[in-house]
Amino acid sequence: MSSTLDVVLTASFWAATLRICAPLLFGTLGELICERAGVLNLGIEGIMTAGALSGWLTVYYGADLWTGVCVAALVGAIFGLLHGFLTVPLGLSQHVTGIGISLLGASLSYFSFRLLIASTATPTIKPFSAVRVPLLADIPLVGPVLFEQSPLVYLAFSLAIAVSYILYRTPLGLAVRMVGENAMAADAQGVSVVGIRMAAVVVGSAIMAIGGAFLTLSAFNAFFVNLVNGRGWICIALVVFSSWKPARAIVASLFFASLEALQIRLQQGSGGLPYQFFLMLPYLLSIVALIAVARRVSGPQSLMVPFRRGER
């Protein structure tokens, strides 16, 4: 127990937590926006993969890192457009479409990767490096954790605050929440349900794709098959864990990321416990936390209910 405490008190543990948290936070925010408008987006894993590849390829072919991030967002938006078109105006099953989009996004990425990069050497790019905020980074403990991170980490947290503001403090946010709760009432008020839902899915998917791009442009410098490794699915659970609230999404993804950072550190000094136990730990504790939280949670009432005007 004392060793756990020792680990948690180090700055490097919290810095690692923020690094691990960032891609999850992007994914969770993207998924949250889609679900808040009433559309479940199970395409997340594939969209993150597509974002990881397209962002990386853009930089590999000579563009700068921020262009890479924008291209990743654009590719994510295109997948979002496809998912939105199938599930919103056409009203198809959101589960089936989402899984289809996920498989399409991942397979298309792997296929294009092999077509474009046909070598056994792993080509790399120069990724985002940590930015030291002058003065603030010199504060002991807090400095290296909060003020010496990759720019994308700052972007993830600022985005969470922006999404929270837009959802709760603007008419647009009200419209998004409304179509997610009661599409018929929104429609009666003159809100375009199809328009808002499509926009939410497109924007949400773009943000997820940035989460994927984080892995290849900041956390690492190359693209690999299976690189996203289930992070998208984690985000879907984190949305529930955060009870569909952007501010809580920060808490939820930080919680999961801190367990992951802890797991890595505890595994090294393991007193004979099998390594699988530690790998399992973040998932196990998240399930426990989810059970505790989920009893009081209710999601958007129109989630997964397609809207057809005049149909009850």
Next chain:
Amino acid sequence: MAGDRRSISLTRRSALVTLGSIAGSALLNRSSYAADKLKVAGVYSVPVDQQWASRLHIALKAAEARGDIVYSWSESVANTDMERTIRDWAEKKPQLVIADAFAIERNARKVAADYPKTAFLMGSSFGPTDPNYSVFDNFIQDASYLTGIIAGGMSKSGVIGMVGGYPIPEVNRLMNAFMEGVREVNPKAKFFISFIGSWFDPPKAKEAAYAQIERGADLLYAERFGVSDAAKEKGVLTIGNLVNTQPQYPNTVVVSALWHMEPTIDKVIAKLKEGSYKAEDYGSFSMMKFGGASVSPLGTFEGKVPSEIMAKVADREKAIRDGSFVVKVNDTEPKSTV
């Protein structure tokens, strides 16, 4: 209906094949030359740029460039789909099928039994099966041991970090041999060992490496992609595994234990050509004695490794090659010693 359609398409395909071959032989008249080349199919559960599979891929590509074989392959085949894919290739009547059968040992043997005229060369933790199922594995523990000696000489803190994918025999064997080598120089060396539970998650491998460096490791055994990146950032050293990664990390990777599949592949091709192929264990062709393993040149670290350490390495290498010293094969899961 489906049957009808299939028979039509089959007829059409065979008609096309006949036409094509007539045209081909008329134009080029090289059919006798083509017949000399062995048809080889590779099936991999991982992408061909993964460290392990890349060694097979490169050796087969070289054999193809030499004109010995015609090589086609499938990569990233899910283990659940592996048997079907191997069977698909076997149906095309190649002389040789190569695959990593670690997760489907039983099924792969069933497929081989169904195609007795085809040679199967499988990455496997078990032995060969008559008449046609040969096995190989990355038995490069000699090279891992020697790089361990260099690691022991280069680590100042005596704390060494190791990040692996999964603790399977192929990984454990090399880790254990490496640790043995380190202890040869520094009996008090301590080891941090982490497994990330994935072959491809460099961000996670990188995080594990960071954590080891924080706790005092100044030399890492880079079994996975991502470890050398963390080391480069934090200014510590690494030892490469299977492939030489020094060109990408010139100031980080001291030396790498290399695996060469060429001796195995060339031996099998030669045996197939002279008609003497049978089910055998080709594992030993991955050992140093047969040229299947080597220690990479020091390259950018030339002159930076203490000379008495390099003398020890040369001494041990000579003993390994003449058989007077044997590196233990230990497949048990290595544990942290801190």
